[in-house]
Amino acid sequence: MTADLTRFPAFAGDWHAFLADAVGASLAAARNRLATLKDGSERTTAQVLGVWNQCDVALGRASAAAHLIAEVHPDPEVRAAAETGARAAEDLATERGLDHALWRVLAGTSADGLDTEAARLREHVLRDFRRTGVDRPEQERDLLRSLAQRCTALGLEFSRNIREGTRSIRVRPDKLDGLPDDFRAEHPAADDGLVTLTTEYPDLVPVRTYTHDAGVRGALTGEWLRIGWPQNAPVLAELLRLRAERATLLGYTDWPTYDAEVKMIGSGEAIAAFVERLDALTAEPARRDVRVLLARLRFDDPDAAVVTPADNLYYERVVRREQHGVDAQEVRRYFRYDAVRTGVMDTVARLLDLTFTPVDAPTWHPDVEVYDVASDGGRIGRVYLDMHPRPGKFTHDAQFPLVPGVAGRHLAEGVLVCNLPAGTLEHEDVLTFFHEFGHLVHEIVGGGQRWAAFAGVATEWDFIEAPSQLLEEWAWDPDVLRAFATDVDGTPIPADLVARMRAADAFGRGAWARRQLNFTALSYGLHAAPPEDLDAYTAEIDARFGPYTPLPDTHMSSGFGHLPEYGSAYYTYLWSLVIAKDLRTAFGEDLMDPEMGRRYRDAILAPGGTADAADLVERFLGRPTTFDAFEQWLTTPA
Known part of the structure; x- marks a missing residue:
């Protein structure tokens, strides 16, 4: 090699x-x-x-x-x-x-x-x-080529408008009541006495989660839901129209039908059926969660009639603290970035029989860390961690491939691009770290293939989230957390706190799954029949799936960053979660069993795209996947 x-x-x-x-x-x-x-x-x-x-x-x-x-x-x-x-x-x-x-x-x-x-x-x-459409007449091929090229340009423009479209609000320091002390220290008032809060995740999530002032939560959440607007509205409309035109020219009824042909789900009709099945599964659990949130909201505001995206994270935290004994501020003091990074990497190394060695190498920014990855006595790849926000950088969390791992030619290289705080993390951030690191190790362990087309994360698109969603389970394990989740004095996170966190996590699952279903239905519906009015169609989806009442004068679809790449396939997240919950059953009570970890690595990650995902899962589980574990997880009462 x-x-x-x-x-x-x-x-x-x-x-x-x-x-x-x-x-x-x-x-x-x-x-x-x-x-x-x-x-x-x-x-x-x-x-x-x-x-x-x-x-x-x-x-x-x-x-x-x-x-x-x-x-x-x-x-x-x-x-x-x-x-x-x-x-x-x-x-x-x-x-x-072509x-x-x-x-x-x-x-x-x-x-x-x-x-x-x-x-x-x-x-x-x-x-x-x-x-x-390569077998079509030359004139049709020329048209298909121009349509595909224009779609590429539109997708890049859509993403650039989001990446460079960070918004902000300015508030008095007293409006930050409820936010953690370290957050407030990192956000001092300017000369005019006002504090700037941006729509980047390290500001947005804490503000939505902790700020007592509903006006501040609403203002920043509203700005977040206007990212990319108005620039992206015509961009998205054209992208949807051209994708539909391409699908029709190729003989398909719509874009989802064309796109799903090469995915696990198989067809556009299957996506619609999946939405309907999840609609039936999530409707009542979501209503139950929202009723609890609204009741608690009305305790603070008797006139409140609905729960909005400016309310849900804040009141989920309040309910978990008051009804389940979990204080998010108590939890977060055990998660400091440096320790979490080390803990995640050590956990994955032990589980999958890997080693990560720091490397001093030039990168695109001083914040980026580089590690060589080795296994079975030899180096198998290199990873880069670009974990904190900065102006002009990708605003979400994702794994980017860099070099395909091809046997005898190139070691696999992958890049983790996230927007986590450099100081104290929420437990949700820890879940994100485990999740995205799952993509990264899939890229490296799945390298070393004979054919570049099968290297790394090269399985069907609607399976690639499953290994990462599975790895989130390790962020809930008390033994795993005890190894790296400590306070500033070095005291490990108490086992009883982790137990309470796990119990409290059951609250809100229905509403969370329903919100994901909302995005799934929107992604599918926009492509199945591109609407004339994007905001009106988004409102229809909100009215059906909710679970929260949208804020006025917001334009969620213009900032829906998954649309260029995922297209009609946002269902991937819920589809993969069904599989991930089923994969979890194979590990039993000991998540750190090295024999099971290596078997999982060899059966699911190492093959890359050399076999169909359904076959990989069936070989590992000894049976086809089912909804059973997902349904049990979804309906477990808080």
Whole structure:
């Protein structure tokens, strides 16, 4: 295995040269491989697939580097250059898929004599060619190409408007009553006596959770729900329309039908059926939770008639404290970022038989940490942790692939991009860390494949959240937490507090699942039949699924950052959660059983995309997955 790893510039002035090499040169290499395939030479199927794989490696490296730097680099000019590179990579992928001569080369191969993985690759390549419309007349191919390229540009614009659209409010210091002392210390008043609060998560979540002043909660939540508006409204409308047009041209009834064909769920109709099933499961648990929240809200405000997104986090905390004996301020003092980072990495290392070694290497920002990952006596990859917010950076939490792990060619590299506080964390932040780190280790452990198309997190899109949602379970285990969750004096989090946290967590599950169902239905419905009025359609979804009454003059769809990438597939989160809860049953009472951890790693993570996700799950569980564990989790009373 080559030890080549990405070398980021050590000097600020070298970034454009880096992009020229990492993106431009890699795209040129990909084009050369495509030209080789079409040069008329006689090749066996194995040779054709080998050259195709070389193209996959080069295109994957270019696309990953460009998309990452466009989202994280502190220099807006570098971000803009990287975004141009990302668009070029997406355009080349589109052109490759619509190249009629290239398709004829692949279609002229035979599966005879291929091993299972090579046959799977050939099948997937031909399937993907068909889904681009490569077999259509030239005029239709040209139209499909222009539509795909425009969709790429729109998706990048939509994300950029969110990334660069941070909003803020300014309030008097006395309006911060209820917020933790460390938060208030980090937010001093300016010369005019006012404190600035932004819509970035380290401000937004504590304000929504702790601030007693309903006006402040409402003001900041409202600004958060206006991110991307009005710029993104026409961008999203055009993106939805063009996706629908592409699907129709390709012979599908709508975008969800086209998109779901290559996912576990299988069809657009299955998404709609999934929504209906979850509607029946979540309706009463959500109503029960909201009734409790509203009753407590009316204790403070007798005239209150509804619970809004400005109320739910605050009153969930109040109810858990008053009715379940869990004070979020007491909990958070056991979670300091540095200790959590170490604890998460140590837990995953023990569970999955990995080691993480710090590395001193240049990155795009001084906050970024680098670790080499090793297992079974050898290095298997490298990870980067970019964990705290800054201006111009990606505003959510995600794992970005950087280099596909291909046996004999490249070690896997992945990047964790989050927006966690650098000081004290909420337990929700700890869950986020475990979750996103789950994607990161999937990327690395799933590397080392023969074929780049199957490397890392390369399973069906609606399965990729399941391993990460499963890893969240470790953030609730008292033995796991005791190893790193300590107060400033070094006292571990008490076992009885963790037990109370687990019991209190049952409260609000119905409302949480219902809110996720709201997003799922919105994601699906926007694509199934793109509406004329985005806000009106969003209001219809809110009216049906709730569970909270929306704030006035907000525009949630314009800031729905998952829409460019997930499209109609936001259902992925709930679909994967059903699977994750089922996977959890295999671990029994001992979450740190090394034998089970290694078996899980080898069965679920290590194969990457070399097998269908349903088959991976069935091999691990010894049976097909069911809803049973999810339903039990959802309906467990608080």
